[in-house]
Amino acid sequence: MKEKFKMKNYLYMIVAAAAIISCTEKEAVPQEWQFEEIIQIEGVNPIGIAMDGNDIFLSDGDHNRIVKVDSTGAILLEMDGFQRPMHIEFGEPDFEITDKVSKSILKERALFVPEYGRDSIAVMRGNKLDYLVLQDSLDAPAAISVYNNEIAIADFYPNRVLYYDGKNWISIATEGKELGQLYYPTDVQITEKHIFVADAYNHRGQVFDKRGNGVALIGDDQKMNAATGLFVNDNAVYITDFENGRILIFDLEYHLKQILETGIDKPTDVYVEDQVMYITNYRKGQLVKYLLKDIVDEKL
Amino acid sequence: MKQITIILSIVIGLFAFAQADAQSKKGRDTYEVQVDGLGCPFCAYGLEKKFKEFKGIKDIAIDIETGDFSFSYPADKPLSLEQVLTQVEKAGYTPNEAKISRADGEIVTTKTAGKLLNTDLATSKLYVNGMCGMCKARIEKAAGTVDGVASALWDVDTKMLTVSFDATQTDEKAIEKAAAAVGHDTKGVTASDKAYDNLHPCCKYEREI
Numbered sequence: 001m002k003e004k005f006k007m008k009n010y011l012y013m014i015v016a017a018a019a020i021i022s023c024t025e026k027e028a029v030p031q032e033w034q035f036e037e038i039i040q041i042e043g044v045n046p047i048g049i050a051m052d053g054n055d056i057f058l059s060d061g062d063h064n065r066i067v068k069v070d071s072t073g074a075i076l077l078e079m080d081g082f083q084r085p086m087h088i089e090f091g092e093p094d095f096e097i098t099d100k101v102s103k104s105i106l107k108e109r110a111l112f113v114p115e116y117g118r119d120s121i122a123v124m125r126g127n128k129l130d131y132l133v134l135q136d137s138l139d140a141p142a143a144i145s146v147y148n149n150e151i152a153i154a155d156f157y158p159n160r161v162l163y164y165d166g167k168n169w170i171s172i173a174t175e176g177k178e179l180g181q182l183y184y185p186t187d188v189q190i191t192e193k194h195i196f197v198a199d200a201y202n203h204r205g206q207v208f209d210k211r212g213n214g215v216a217l218i219g220d221d222q223k224m225n226a227a228t229g230l231f232v233n234d235n236a237v238y239i240t241d242f243e244n245g246r247i248l249i250f251d252l253e254y255h256l257k258q259i260l261e262t263g264i265d266k267p268t269d270v271y272v273e274d275q276v277m278y279i280t281n282y283r284k285g286q287l288v289k290y291l292l293k294d295i296v297d298e299k300l
Numbered sequence: 301m302k303q304i305t306i307i308l309s310i311v312i313g314l315f316a317f318a319q320a321d322a323q324s325k326k327g328r329d330t331y332e333v334q335v336d337g338l339g340c341p342f343c344a345y346g347l348e349k350k351f352k353e354f355k356g357i358k359d360i361a362i363d364i365e366t367g368d369f370s371f372s373y374p375a376d377k378p379l380s381l382e383q384v385l386t387q388v389e390k391a392g393y394t395p396n397e398a399k400i401s402r403a404d405g406e407i408v409t410t411k412t413a414g415k416l417l418n419t420d421l422a423t424s425k426l427y428v429n430g431m432c433g434m435c436k437a438r439i440e441k442a443a444g445t446v447d448g449v450a451s452a453l454w455d456v457d458t459k460m461l462t463v464s465f466d467a468t469q470t471d472e473k474a475i476e477k478a479a480a481a482v483g484h485d486t487k488g489v490t491a492s493d494k495a496y497d498n499l500h501p502c503c504k505y506e507r508e509i
Contacts, residue, residue, distance in 0.1 A: 045341070047341055061341050061345065062341070084341075084345045084348075084349075116342075116345050116349070117345060117348065117349055117352070140342075140345070140346060140349060142342060156342060156346075157346070183501055184342070184501050186342055200342070200501075201501030201502060201504070223506075225431055225432060225502075226339065226340055226432075226502060228340060228342070242339075242340055243339065243340075243431075243432055243502075266340075268340075268341065282340075282341060283364070283365075
């Protein structure tokens with residue numbers, strides 16, 4: 001009888017433990033990006049966006065400056081004197097820079113600014129301005145990506161990406177429409193294994209390995225019209241579809257996951273941090289904010 | 301007294317500044333070109349970059365919406381209309397009307413006198429392939445230059461060209477040929493590969509044939 005009682009107790013304990021585990025294990029809820037708000041930025045036509053903590057940095061190509069804005073769109077800081085600054089990025093590579101008088105090695109975090117009109121990459125730290133020392137000449141650099149000591153530059157008119165692996169530079173791609181070829185690249189991002197490119201006037205994204213071989217096309221069946229900006233994180237690839245006013249989101253096997261349209265008009269760049277996405281509306285001078293939220297089943 | 305002196309100094313200073321400004325403008329010609337719709341900032345800045353090959357260029361202004369492009373250049377080394385239009389083409393764009401206002405008051409322009417038309421006009425809708433604002437400007441310009449055409453309006457979404465024309469001077473086929481000549485396939489006339497290849501990167505639409 002005692003044994004039977006013990007056995008029964010064990011059974012109760014197992015059931016209770018199972019119930020506790022099932023309660024603590026939260027079921028994964030599917031999520032999607034949802035429109036949050038439009039942030040007007042007076043007098044700015046943003047092309048590129050980069051973030052440093054909560055500060056949002058924008059390249060204002062039409063007005064040859066970089067501006068720092070807060071989350072309401074108020075301009076906190078303006079830095080003039082650039083010539084058509086494009087897609088910008090923060091980074092800290094050990095790379096040679098020059099202030100046009102002497103050369104040194106960059107040893108701190110800086111904002112990298114491709115100057116489309118000056119064929120150079122400006123390196124900005126506070127009020128100090130230097131330039132990357134490059135062995136090759138650029139013709140309208142449209143974007144830069146910095147990943148540890150690696151650098152990639154989207155070189156618009158030569159239809160190529162210049163890639164530095166930490167030791168050597170290589171020139172990636174030739175002009176054309178095939179895999180491995182580009183037609184006016186306007187944005188670039190290095191990840192651990194790949195180099196992603198906004199292949200603007202082939203109307204697609206493209207993925208290269210770090211030896212410069214084309215390995216995949218993204219969204220070439222989505223009828224994009226000028227794929228001007230691109231962002232990649234651990235979950236997805238985000239591409240701006242400039243003329244159609246859309247952001248296309250692909251998973252990391254490059255299948256389309258979601259299309260964003262609300263509030264988006266002539267987008268040039270996109271930036272994602274955690275659950276927040278900012279999109280630059282170039283012509284209207286706006287930032288569009290989206291949030292990653294759980295999908296609510298309206299039938300419930 | 302001190303205040304009067306200060307005010308006088310400011311007035312004299314402003315006068316001198318205005319004179320210097322007028323002098324510097326006096327020595328420069330002003331150029332205005334209407335370029336086929338510049339779709340994106342990359343295109344617009346590319347046009348500007350190409351014109352910076354003209355050393356001494358200043359006051360560059362580009363309106364991406366309208367395609368209006370203007371700049372000033374020293375009057376002592378005047379550019380010809382042909383040089384300006386060629387430079388636009390070298391940058392990969394199609395120039396429409398252009399105007400030079402010389403510092404000495406002379407005006408040079410590409411504008412031609414309007415054509416005399418029959419008031420009884422025919423209207424047709426023609427399919428013309430294309431994909432953007434730049435295509436729109438090019439298609440409408442090509443159709444509009446056909447003798448007898450009064451108006452041409454292309455819709456980027458439907459790809460239909462609505463054209464009014466004097467049927468005694470031209471016909472649908474001639475208008476389709478004009479669109480195809482600048483790279484745009486129509487239902488009845490296919491553009492040559494060369495004309496299609498010459499289109500700006502923004503405009504390379506998906507061909508159906």
